[in-house]
C-alpha cells in the first residue's frame with residue numbers, strides 16, 4: 001500500500017478527480033496554496049496498492065502535465081504601450097508535484 | 110513514531126477531536142473534500158509513538174465507524190409518487206479511511 | 219527524498235514561506251486547525267533531498283520557535299476587578315510540530 005500525495009493546479013483538479021473516479025481510484029482533496037506551483041492548487045491524497053502506483057501516476061501525468069497555452073493579449077492598464085504585446089503569447093499551465101509515501105498499515109472502519 | 114492520516118466524515122469530526130483530546134492525543138485537522146467518503150470530510154493528522162497506534166485506531170473506529178441511520182421519508186419535489194417511500198429508511202453514515210505512515214524524524218520547536 | 223510535514227501557527231506562516239522561498243525551497247500550504255498548536259495553524263508540505271532536511275529544519279526552527287511575547291493588559295469586560303492584571307504579561311506564541319516522512323518515489327510532470 002502506498003499513499004500518493006499529488007499537488008496539482010486548481011484548473012486541472014476537477015479533470016483529475018473525474019479521471020481517478022472513472023479508473024476506480026478514490027482520492028481526498030485538500031485545499032492548498034502556493035509553493036510548488038504558483039497558482040492556486042489542490043493536494044490529492046490517493047491510497048493505492050503497490051502495483052497500481054504507476055497507473056495512478058499515468059493518470060496524473062495525462063491530466064495535469066505542464067503545457068503551453070495561448071493567451072490573448074490584454075491592453076495594459078494605464079496605457080504603458082512599451083510593455084504591450086499585440087499578439088497571443090504562450091504561457092505554461094498545469095504541472096504536478098507527486099510524492100509516493102509508504103503505508104505501514106491501512107484501515108477502513 | 111508514526112503519522113496517522115485519517116479521513117473521516119464531517120459529522121464525526123468533532124466527536125473524534127474530543128475523544129482524542131480526552132485520551133491526550135494531539136491532532137491537526139485539514140479541510141478536505143470528496144473521494145474516500147462521499148460527504149464532506151475532514152483529514153486528521155495524528156503523530157504518535159509506535160506503541161500507541163492501536164489505541165488511536167480504536168478511538169477512530171469507535172467514533173467514526175460506518176453505521177446505519179434511520180432517515181425520515183421526504184415528500185418528493187414535483188410529486189413523483191412512484192419513487193416516494195412512505196416510511197423511514199436506513200442509510201449508511203460515518204466511516205473512516207486510515208493510513209499509518211512511518212516518521213523518520215520528529216521535532217518540536 | 220523526504221517529505222517534511224510542518225504544522226506552524228498562522229502568525230509565523232508568512233514569515234516561514236518567505237524564508238523557504240529565499241533559501242530556494244518550495245512548499246505547499248494546507249489550511250488546518252487546532253490540535254498540535256492551539257491557535258489557527260498552517261500545515262506546510264516541503265519536499266527535499268535527504269541532505270537538505272537539516273537545513274529546512276533550521277529554517278523552521280528559526281522562524282517558528284516557541285517564544286515569550288509581552289501582551290498589554292486588557293480591562294476585563296464587566297469589570298471583574300479580581301482577575302485584572304494591571305501590567306503586561308508574557309504569553310507563549312509560535313512553535314512548530316514537524317514530521318519527516320520517507321518518499322519512495324518523486325515525480326514532476
Ligand code: NI
Nearest residue numbers: 014015017018
Ligand atoms: Ni464534477
Ligand code: NI
Nearest residue numbers: 123124126127
Ligand atoms: Ni467542541
Ligand code: NI
Nearest residue numbers: 232233235236
Ligand atoms: Ni508575502
